[in-house]
Amino acid sequence: MERRPSLVAMVVVAMLSLSSCCCCASSSAGGGQQLHPVILIPGSGGNQLEAKLTEEYSPSSLACRVWPLVRGRGGWFRLWFDPSVLVAPLTRCFAERMMLYYDIAADDYRNAPGVETRVSDFGSTSSLRYLDPNLKLLTGYMDALASTLEKAAGYEEGRDLFGAPYDFRYGLAAPGHPSQAGSAYLERLRLLVESACAANGGKPAILLAHSLGGLYALQLLARSPAPWRAAHVKRLVTLSAPWGGSVQEMLTFASGNTLGVPFVDASIIRDEQRSSESNLWLLPTPKVFGNTTLVVSEFHNRSYSAKNVTQFLRDIGFEGGVEPYRARIRPLGEALPEPGVPVTCLVGTGVDTVESLVFGKEGFEAGPVKVAYGDGDGTVNLASLVGPIKAWADSPAQVLEVVELPGVSHSGILKDKSALQQIVRIVDAINLNTTGSNYLRSF
Numbered sequence: 001m002e003r004r005p006s007l008v009a010m011v012v013v014a015m016l017s018l019s020s021c022c023c024c025a026s027s028s029a030g031g032g033q034q035l036h037p038v039i040l041i042p043g044s045g046g047n048q049l050e051a052k053l054t055e056e057y058s059p060s061s062l063a064c065r066v067w068p069l070v071r072g073r074g075g076w077f078r079l080w081f082d083p084s085v086l087v088a089p090l091t092r093c094f095a096e097r098m099m100l101y102y103d104i105a106a107d108d109y110r111n112a113p114g115v116e117t118r119v120s121d122f123g124s125t126s127s128l129r130y131l132d133p134n135l136k137l138l139t140g141y142m143d144a145l146a147s148t149l150e151k152a153a154g155y156e157e158g159r160d161l162f163g164a165p166y167d168f169r170y171g172l173a174a175p176g177h178p179s180q181a182g183s184a185y186l187e188r189l190r191l192l193v194e195s196a197c198a199a200n201g202g203k204p205a206i207l208l209a210h211s212l213g214g215l216y217a218l219q220l221l222a223r224s225p226a227p228w229r230a231a232h233v234k235r236l237v238t239l240s241a242p243w244g245g246s247v248q249e250m251l252t253f254a255s256g257n258t259l260g261v262p263f264v265d266a267s268i269i270r271d272e273q274r275s276s277e278s279n280l281w282l283l284p285t286p287k288v289f290g291n292t293t294l295v296v297s298e299f300h301n302r303s304y305s306a307k308n309v310t311q312f313l314r315d316i317g318f319e320g321g322v323e324p325y326r327a328r329i330r331p332l333g334e335a336l337p338e339p340g341v342p343v344t345c346l347v348g349t350g351v352d353t354v355e356s357l358v359f360g361k362e363g364f365e366a367g368p369v370k371v372a373y374g375d376g377d378g379t380v381n382l383a384s385l386v387g388p389i390k391a392w393a394d395s396p397a398q399v400l401e402v403v404e405l406p407g408v409s410h411s412g413i414l415k416d417k418s419a420l421q422q423i424v425r426i427v428d429a430i431n432l433n434t435t436g437s438n439y440l441r442s443f
């Protein structure tokens with residue numbers, strides 16, 4: 001609770017640093033006028049991912065050899081999401097296909113041998129509206145958001161509304177390290193932004209990014225020259241961006257996170273989750289969490305802050321993650337450059353969020369014996385959600401708005417009525433060129 005007043009203070013700072021203000025446009029957004037195109041950038045696990053198996057693939061079981069029985073043209077099938085992951089012998093097939101490998105010689109991540117992956121329909125929102133088109137009700141992801149933009153803000157799929165799905169298992173690396181998959185995505189995203197602008201009378205785009213998508217979007221901006229940013233990006237709008245990672249991610253690495261789904265073997269899922277480069281990116285950063293003890297291991301008689309993540313990775317038995325984390329990933333979290341375009345950060349607050357964990361004498365495998373909760377969006381800690389905001393607000397050149405959504409959870413921000421209303425107001429305001437006028441007053 002201590003942090004709450006400081007968030008409000010930051011918001012006040014943010015308001016003061018708004019460059020110009022408050023000229024009320026007389027036209028109304030949508031009404032036949034050209035809108036700023038919106039590009040939706042999903043978070044981790046937030047779009048469908050397809051796979052195909054080649055001769056190099058060596059299945060761990062007969063089930064994995066034959067599953068899935070029905071495959072599409074060229075042998076492609078939906079790897080994520082498919083409910084078969086919940087069925088015991090098939091969980092293992094899923095995990096061995098999702099697994100990434102760090103190639104030390106190449107200093108880069110690779111798919112499992114014999115597994116090719118792709119996203120379908122890049123540029124369209126189709127693969128991020130639902131994670132499984134056959135289970136729309138259960139696996140809706142950005143559909144509510146996209147539909148709201150269509151119905152309430154005048155957007156139209158393919159005209160001025162686009163989606164940028166990606167292979168979310170991969171991350172990006174600090175300068176000097178190759179990152180083939182992640183860099184290829186940034187390049188695709190850049191071209192999509194350019195073509196979206198060109199198709200809309202040259203109007204710069206609004207990047208609307210959820211969770212991990214916000215980290216990718218920031219890197220796209222940081223790696224683009226200022227004139228490109230000014231010409232192509234009107235505003236970055238982040239939803240629940242985990243700027244400094246989350247403590248919950250340490251639980252994922254230690255014991256596996258089945259997201260509350262019963263019957264799933266956590267240890268199988270844990271190994272797959274550990275292998276994901278983007279999961280390393282979501283570990284708590286020293287910049288945001290400092291010296292605070294986040295995890296205690298009674299077995300090792302040690303406590304770990306965000307500065308001890310390498311030791312933590314060793315102690316949980318994941319030595320393979322230490323070097324890529326240290327060299328490639330940690331520097332990304334330490335430098336959170338100014339976006340260099342106006343930014344609106346929407347953050348959910350007031351939802352119990354894992355703040356510290358105690359693992360007992362049984363070790364990490366057995367799961368935590370004590371969990372303490374603090375403020376955040378249920379997944380990401382408040383300190384992380386507002387991580388770089390003070391620094392950005394202090395910069396005279398950086399236009400910044402922060403919108404707090406009390407009681408809105410990490411993924412609820414894509415569905416809750418109140419959150420969707422705020423997003424529409426923000427997008428409308430950008431299209432009317434009156435950003436920052438009224439909605440900040442709710443603080």
Ligand SMILES: *[C@@H]1O[C@H](CO)[C@@H](O)[C@H](O)[C@H]1NC(C)=O
Nearest residue numbers: 286287289290291292305307
């Ligand atoms: C963190 O700990 C180091 C020494 O372990 C100390 O030098 C530093 O001042 C501490 N930082 C904070 C923010 O407490």
Ligand SMILES: *[C@@H]1O[C@H](CO)[C@@H](O)[C@H](O)[C@H]1NC(C)=O
Nearest residue numbers: 297298299300301302303361
């Ligand atoms: C645990 O570490 C503390 C110091 O960090 C030490 O005083 C204590 O004896 C250790 N306990 C065990 C059981 O090793």
Ligand SMILES: *[C@@H]1O[C@H](CO)[C@@H](O)[C@H](O)[C@H]1NC(C)=O
Nearest residue numbers: 302303304305307308311312
């Ligand atoms: C954690 O990091 C701090 C500061 O770098 C260091 O003093 C401490 O010994 C580390 N603890 C462990 C368990 O590695």
Ligand SMILES: *[C@@H]1O[C@H](CO)[C@@H](O)[C@H](O)[C@H]1NC(C)=O
Nearest residue numbers: 020021023203204432433434
């Ligand atoms: C928005 O308003 C500012 C000043 O109020 C103006 O300089 C700018 O050109 C406007 N942008 C658009 C896209 O209309």
